[in-house]
Amino acid sequence: MKCARPVFFTAAIATLVALGGIAHAAEEKDPTGYTDTPPLPNSPWRVHDDKRPRPRVVTPGTPSSEDHPGKAPSDATILFDGTNLDAWQSDKGGVAGWKVEHGYMQVVDGAGDIATKQTFGDYQLHVEFAEPSPPVGNSQGRGNSGVFLAGLYEVQVLDSYDNLTYADGQASAIYGQSPPQVNASRPPGEWQTYDIVFNAPRFSDGKVTSSGFVTVFHNGVLTQNHTALLGPSVHHALPTWKPHDLNMPLKLQDHHLPVRFRNIWIRPLTDQ
Ligand code: MG
Numbered sequence: 001m002k003c004a005r006p007v008f009f010t011a012a013i014a015t016l017v018a019l020g021g022i023a024h025a026a027e028e029k030d031p032t033g034y035t036d037t038p039p040l041p042n043s044p045w046r047v048h049d050d051k052r053p054r055p056r057v058v059t060p061g062t063p064s065s066e067d068h069p070g071k072a073p074s075d076a077t078i079l080f081d082g083t084n085l086d087a088w089q090s091d092k093g094g095v096a097g098w099k100v101e102h103g104y105m106q107v108v109d110g111a112g113d114i115a116t117k118q119t120f121g122d123y124q125l126h127v128e129f130a131e132p133s134p135p136v137g138n139s140q141g142r143g144n145s146g147v148f149l150a151g152l153y154e155v156q157v158l159d160s161y162d163n164l165t166y167a168d169g170q171a172s173a174i175y176g177q178s179p180p181q182v183n184a185s186r187p188p189g190e191w192q193t194y195d196i197v198f199n200a201p202r203f204s205d206g207k208v209t210s211s212g213f214v215t216v217f218h219n220g221v222l223t224q225n226h227t228a229l230l231g232p233s234v235h236h237a238l239p240t241w242k243p244h245d246l247n248m249p250l251k252l253q254d255h256h257l258p259v260r261f262r263n264i265w266i267r268p269l270t271d272q
Contacts, residue, residue, distance in 0.1 A: 055271065064128060066191055069103065069263035072126070076265040079116060079250070080105060088114045091151075091251060098254075104130070104262040107145060107254050114254075115151060119247035122269040125149075125196040130260040131159035133189030137257075139165040143188065145261075146175065146233075146253035149198045150244065154233035155216055155224075157194075157259060160185040172218040175233040180216070180223035191262070192219050199269075201229060203243035 033050025045052045059074035072078055079087045082103035088096040090112055097111030131143035143159030153174065160171035160183055167179035172194065186192050194216060201212030216224035231239025252261065 064191060064193070064263060069128065072265035073267065076267050078265050080261065080264040082262055087116055087118065089117050091115045104260040106258050106260045109254070109256045112254050113251050115249040115251045119249050120266060120268055121246040122199050124267040124269065125198065126263065126265050127194045127261065128191050128263045129157055130191050131188040132258050135159055135188045138163060140169055143259055144255035144257055145259040146255065147194060148251035148253060149214065150200055150248035151251040152232040153212065153214065153229050155194060155196060155214065159188050161187045172216050172223040174214055174224060174227055174229065176235065177230045177239065178224065178227045180218060181225065182221060182223060184218040184221035184223060186219060194218060200246055206243055208241045
């Protein structure tokens with residue numbers, strides 16, 4: 001028994017050395033980073049820098065079907081999960097007066113715009129909406145609502161399926177400024193998606209220093225490609241910049257028509 005221990009340890013050490021050798025060989029074959037590469041321009045990091053922090057892990061969500069809303073990514077803030085308006089209030093303050101039923105919220109005519117209680121700066125936003133079916137009205141009178149980024153910059157919500165209106169007022173337009181690249185609308189009654197990237201405007205000394213930019217995918221189709229904002233959305237007039245905080249509420253518009261929303265989530269962009 002006395003000599004068994006040294007033999008055991010010798011074997012164990014030999015195994016560890018061998019494993020270490022394999023690991024080292026694997027490292028050499030598939031290095032996880034480099035220290036001998038050129039520095040990237042305007043960056044503290046080298047090409048393939050071994051010291052560069054790896055992105056944090058996010059569990060992706062799932063897509064929606066017509067009958068079931070999908071799941072948000074693991075790090076998203078849920079703004080509406082189909083059950084209540086706890087994350088929202090009236091734009092004027094007080095309770096959000098929209099109807100919640102069957103897993104969606106619906107505009108109540110006269111209840112007014114609703115705004116998130118929380119404020120946000122730059123973000124990725126997912127919104128789903130369904131237009132009234134059968135359709136009623138024409139042009140801007142058909143299924144009008146809106147997603148107001150920072151509460152000021154409107155990504156238009158409209159029933160633009162076989163419904164002529166001015167180009168910068170149809171669905172997924174930056175209202176009054178920039179038409180969508182294409183009309184990717186689904187028929188009324190069907191659930192539609194907006195996936196939006198918003199880089200908020202910046203201001204200094206009362207003046208705009210960065211206009212802010214909006215990217216929109218409407219039903220998965222690119223409709224706004226890093227579009228520069230001209231100012232807050234207005235009707236029948238040119239926008240004028242008004243300085244505001246970086247973090248602002250998100251707003252949904254009561255345009256007096258029973259548009260529905262579901263599955264709204266947001267991911268503040270903090271990893272840039
Ligand atoms: Mg609108």
